[in-house]
Amino acid sequence: MVISSSRFDGDIATPELSLAGWSRWIWRQLTSMRTALLLLLLLAIAAVPGSVFPQRSADPNGVTTYFDNNPQLAPVLDAMQLFDVYTSAWFSAIYILLFISLIGCVVPRTGVHYRALLTPPPAAPKLFARMPASLSVKFAKNTDVPERAEKLLRKMGYRVVRNGKAVSAERGYLRETGNLVFHFSLIGVLFAVGVGGGLSFSGQRVLVEGETFVNNLASYDSFAPGTFFHENMLVPFSMNLKKFEVDFDLKNQTNVGTPLDFRAYVSSQLTPTSKPVDSLIRVNEPLEMPGANIYLTGNGYAPHITIRDKEGNVIFAGANAFLPQSTTYTSLGVIKVPDTARQFGIIAFFYPTVDTLSTGALTSIYPAPIDPLLTMNVYEGDLGLDGGVPKNVYALDTSNMKQIAGGKSGVKGLRLTLGETVELPNGLGTVTFDDIRRFASLDVSYNPGGIWVLAFALLALAGVTTSLLVPRRRVWVRQTTDGFEVAALARGDDPILEKVVTEIAAELKKKEKK
Amino acid sequence: MGIALNEGLSQISLIFIYAAMAVYTAAFLTFANHLSRLASEKKKIRGEATKIERIAIILMIIASLLHGVGVLLRGIAASRVPWANMYEFSITGSFVVVAIFLFALAIKDIRLIATFVSGFTLLILGSATAIFYVEVKSLMPALQSYWLVIHVTVAILATAFFNIAAALSIAYILKTAAWVEKSKLKLVGTMKRILAMFPAVDKIEKLAYRFNIIGFILWSFTLIAGAIWAERAWHRYWGWDTKEVWTFIIWTIYAGYLHANATRGWTGKRSAWLALVGFVAILFNFTVVNLFFKGLHVYSGLK
Numbered sequence: 001m002v003i004s005s006s007r008f009d010g011d012i013a014t015p016e017l018s019l020a021g022w023s024r025w026i027w028r029q030l031t032s033m034r035t036a037l038l039l040l041l042l043l044a045i046a047a048v049p050g051s052v053f054p055q056r057s058a059d060p061n062g063v064t065t066y067f068d069n070n071p072q073l074a075p076v077l078d079a080m081q082l083f084d085v086y087t088s089a090w091f092s093a094i095y096i097l098l099f100i101s102l103i104g105c106v107v108p109r110t111g112v113h114y115r116a117l118l119t120p121p122p123a124a125p126k127l128f129a130r131m132p133a134s135l136s137v138k139f140a141k142n143t144d145v146p147e148r149a150e151k152l153l154r155k156m157g158y159r160v161v162r163n164g165k166a167v168s169a170e171r172g173y174l175r176e177t178g179n180l181v182f183h184f185s186l187i188g189v190l191f192a193v194g195v196g197g198g199l200s201f202s203g204q205r206v207l208v209e210g211e212t213f214v215n216n217l218a219s220y221d222s223f224a225p226g227t228f229f230h231e232n233m234l235v236p237f238s239m240n241l242k243k244f245e246v247d248f249d250l251k252n253q254t255n256v257g258t259p260l261d262f263r264a265y266v267s268s269q270l271t272p273t274s275k276p277v278d279s280l281i282r283v284n285e286p287l288e289m290p291g292a293n294i295y296l297t298g299n300g301y302a303p304h305i306t307i308r309d310k311e312g313n314v315i316f317a318g319a320n321a322f323l324p325q326s327t328t329y330t331s332l333g334v335i336k337v338p339d340t341a342r343q344f345g346i347i348a349f350f351y352p353t354v355d356t357l358s359t360g361a362l363t364s365i366y367p368a369p370i371d372p373l374l375t376m377n378v379y380e381g382d383l384g385l386d387g388g389v390p391k392n393v394y395a396l397d398t399s400n401m402k403q404i405a406g407g408k409s410g411v412k413g414l415r416l417t418l419g420e421t422v423e424l425p426n427g428l429g430t431v432t433f434d435d436i437r438r439f440a441s442l443d444v445s446y447n448p449g450g451i452w453v454l455a456f457a458l459l460a461l462a463g464v465t466t467s468l469l470v471p472r473r474r475v476w477v478r479q480t481t482d483g484f485e486v487a488a489l490a491r492g493d494d495p496i497l498e499k500v501v502t503e504i505a506a507e508l509k510k511k512e513k514k
Numbered sequence: 515m516g517i518a519l520n521e522g523l524s525q526i527s528l529i530f531i532y533a534a535m536a537v538y539t540a541a542f543l544t545f546a547n548h549l550s551r552l553a554s555e556k557k558k559i560r561g562e563a564t565k566i567e568r569i570a571i572i573l574m575i576i577a578s579l580l581h582g583v584g585v586l587l588r589g590i591a592a593s594r595v596p597w598a599n600m601y602e603f604s605i606t607g608s609f610v611v612v613a614i615f616l617f618a619l620a621i622k623d624i625r626l627i628a629t630f631v632s633g634f635t636l637l638i639l640g641s642a643t644a645i646f647y648v649e650v651k652s653l654m655p656a657l658q659s660y661w662l663v664i665h666v667t668v669a670i671l672a673t674a675f676f677n678i679a680a681a682l683s684i685a686y687i688l689k690t691a692a693w694v695e696k697s698k699l700k701l702v703g704t705m706k707r708i709l710a711m712f713p714a715v716d717k718i719e720k721l722a723y724r725f726n727i728i729g730f731i732l733w734s735f736t737l738i739a740g741a742i743w744a745e746r747a748w749h750r751y752w753g754w755d756t757k758e759v760w761t762f763i764i765w766t767i768y769a770g771y772l773h774a775n776a777t778r779g780w781t782g783k784r785s786a787w788l789a790l791v792g793f794v795a796i797l798f799n800f801t802v803v804n805l806f807f808k809g810l811h812v813y814s815g816l817k
């Protein structure tokens with residue numbers, strides 16, 4: 001149906017046995033349509049395992065779990081790069097070959113197309129009836145058919161040449177232009193993805209209401225730079241989280257407790273002396289700062305706690321972020337108190353709206369703080385903070401500690417309602433539940449290539465649309481002894497070829513009648 | 515901020531969907547009857563076929579109206595666009611397929627796949643109500659974006675075009691299959707006579723190609739719009755999330771299909787198979803990937 005682009009699909013010539021011959025043969029194979037097709041299908045197949053096995057880039061925890069569950073198989077898969085499919089040697093090989101083939105294909109094609117643009121439409125064929133669409137019209141007064149055909153076809157947007165009694169016309173050069181623009185834009189996309197990815201970064205930071213984030217490497221909880229990233233590229237703005245709000249649904253039966261909206265009210269400053277600017281960050285609405293977009297990725301509670309020793313001196317005061325464990329925000333947090341004679345730590349649970357299960361265990365039944373409760377298990381001993389190894393702030397290493405409240409310690413765990421103060425065991429002092437704050441998990445990232453990827457992708461879309469929808473066809477009209485004939489030939493798919501011929505014939509006849 | 519979910523209305527919507535299924539069943543049976551009449555050797559029976567076909571088309575239009583009301587009520591009940599979970603995506607998507615098909619009936623050659631389209635719609639609605647059904651829920655904040663409207667609308671449209679093309683490719687494959695040609699089975703014989711009613715293979719191929727290119731353009735747009743949305747919602751425009759992977763795979767298969775149509779030795783049967791593989795990938799993306807694969811697009815709404 002589609003006219004085969006046989007130029008790019010030539011017969012496989014028997015190679016000469018010289019090196020140059022071989023390279024020419026390989027090049028011709030690589031840039032043939034058949035190879036392009038096979039490489040495309042191969043790429044599609046090669047992408048599949050990345051959706052079957054967890055990928056380090058998208059789901060690092062999934063990879064760890066996979067290793068735990070399949071200790072025999074996982075290393076074998078790993079050796080085959082099945083956890084890094086999209087950066088693997090074999091996946092890269094396929095798309096690199098595909099793009100080499102692409103370049104080898106479109107560069108010569110561009111030359112051909114350029115010459116075609118300069119070439120007038122070819123002369124009319126001898127036998128019009130041999131063309132895919134043709135019509136022969138008998139008409140007496142046919143003397144000025146060529147002139148009128150020329151005028152008509154020009155008006156219809158054809159490029160026209162007249163050759164005595166015959167007219168040749170061609171239209172739809174944009175089809176090939178679109179095709180070339182499309183393929184070149186794909187190279188642009190690939191390039192922008194590569195360079196942009198190298199210059200990008202992505203960092204995470206948990207910020208409690210009232211805290212300020214300053215954009216430098218030290219402020220991040222975790223940070224993943226691209227290959228070409230340099231610290232200097234971070235613009236040192238600051239941003240304060242003033243307030244964080246969540247709406248949960250209370251009205252609709254099937255929907256109770258579902259979050260409806262998250263809002264982070266922030267105020268940012270480009271330099272310490274510049275005027276603070278207030279803005280709002282929501283889930284689909286990041287804050288755009290110079291060289292960084294700040295996204296809202298998570299949230300939770302950060303109960304503010306004050307711990308005093310026996311004498312009443314404050315030994316800890318602060319709001320630690322508690323990690324939500326469920327959709328009703330039962331949250332787990334850790335407090336470490338190192339700066340005392342006897343180090344101790346607390347594993348605490350926060351229940352925004354507490355309820356007791358039939359087993360006696362506590363749970364939260366609604367995510368907003370309607371009836372909040374804080375419970376604590378206390379451990380005394382070495383917190384393990386002196387080794388110089390950075391410790392996870394969300395976990396307490398109890399291997400060198402003794403539990404002195406909660407669990408099997410013989411002392412009941414502590415329970416605090418909002419504003420309450422209770423005694424710590426072993427004369428460690430008192431703990432007060434002052435206040436409930438919220439925290440926002442922020443993702444700070446930037447990819448300068450993004451906008452270029454988008455630009456090339458849109459250009460590709462425009463190109464492919466043009467190339468698929470603009471019909472390219474040749475039309476010929478010739479005056480005959482007793483009338484005239486019209487014929488047309490499509491290059492590529494053309495749904496209205498016959499219609500065009502009939503219409504042109506009708507038009508030429510109609511004008512004659514006047 | 516508050517939203518009003520209307521469960522009563524979503525139940526009424528469900529009743530409309532059930533009613534539509536009943537009428538689609540009638541339409542499907544009538545279309546099947548029409549095909550078998552066409553295949554009949556008796557002239558009298560063949561003569562009544564056109565009337566039967568007209569009845570079937572009217573039934574399909576009625577079913578699609580019921581279907582459309584069901585979709586609309588679901589949207590009103592949820593006070594948002596009705597395509598935020600698999601159930602809603604299924605009912606809306608199949609409605610679009612039927613709507614496009616009914617408009618495309620203007621192209622005469624397409625009529626004969628009506629049995630396939632009505633049967634397929636019935637299948638989708640059946641699994642939607644039996645397997646995917648969830649009560650109306652509000653949107654999680656990540657889905658609250660106008661990109662949900664743009665990205666998903668275009669994805670549904672693309673799928674509908676690919677769907678119709680796939681039906682044509684099946685007809686093409688059956689019509690050119692050697693085993694059909696050789697088989698002496700009575701059933702196959704009937705099928706052969708039905709297939710003989712279909713337009714010539716090169717016409718079917720062309721028609722399928724035209725539906726596929728529209729599908730491909732829309733799918734390319736879906737992919738780009740998805741990336742723009744991902745940049746907003748997930749902080750990167752592309753992260754090889756399972757759903758992104760499959761969108762890419764489908765795009766690549768159809769790009770292969772377009773190349774096949776310009777490659778000697780690959781036009782015709784092979785490219786029809788490729789188009790079918792592409793459509794199977796779309797179905798896979800919608801069912802298996804949604805339900806069983808881990809990823810950020812966990813929006814089936816099922817637990």
Ligand code: HEM
Pocket residue numbers: 002005008030031032033034036040098099101102103105106178179180182183186463464467468492769772773775776
């Ligand atoms: C990343 C790899 C590629 C992709 C994604 C791709 C995609 C496409 C698409 C979507 C089309 C149809 C739209 C149009 O006609 O413009 C197309 C057409 C075409 N491609 Fe590619 N292509 C790739 C590589 C290649 C290569 C390597 C070649 C050369 C060997 C090639 C040669 C062609 C030709 C000749 C057409 C026109 C077919 C026709 O006349 O209908 N492409 N390509």
